[in-house]
Amino acid sequence: GDSVTQMEGPVTLSEEAFLTINCTYTATGYPSLFWYVQYPGEGLQLLLKATKADDKGSNKGFEATYRKETTSFHLEKGSVQVSDSAVYFCALDGSEKLVFGKGTKLTVNP
């Protein structure tokens, strides 16, 4: 079945550091891919999405490119802020439901 694998956390960075969170997927067909973010005590918010190969999703300085050849959708940000501290989930739209990775907790220190 469909599955998503993302790098284990937690990840701890200093402010203004470069962020990469790896995500790979297994799916039949060509699913849409997403990154969701969960701040403490809140539900999930859609951060960015890509619906076809080579699409780049971007939002709030975060970017991810849909790579069909490597079945990957890595999340990147050039300069993280303390306010980016949260849990990040990679997900795919499989068989009309979202399939999530286990999540990566990011902590950004000032």
Added chain:
Amino acid sequence: KAGVTQTPRYLIKTRGQQVTLSCSPISGHRSVSWYQQTPGQGLQFLFEYFSETQRNKGNFPGRFSGRQFSNSRSEMNVSTLELGDSALYLCASSRYTGTSGSSSYNEQFFGPGTRLTVL
């Protein structure tokens, strides 16, 4: 525009009891999905309702059930609670309209969740 609301936000129950959680979708949204979030298993899909009908179902035992009302509000019920049912239960709504074959993704908007603790 109000977001997805879930009640209650926190619940404590004991093994063997049953529990009902409620979800009110964003106005105009007719699709409601439920997810279970645990540290061990992560986020897992429970079921989705559209127009008062269950449209999709995850791999959970029959103790987990749900329903949707004509105003699109949804409830999920867990009977005979087990310790392993302790989790954050998230509800999400979307603009899905029932049109099959659509290639566009209908973004799911999540509520803050209900934290269920089973003692």
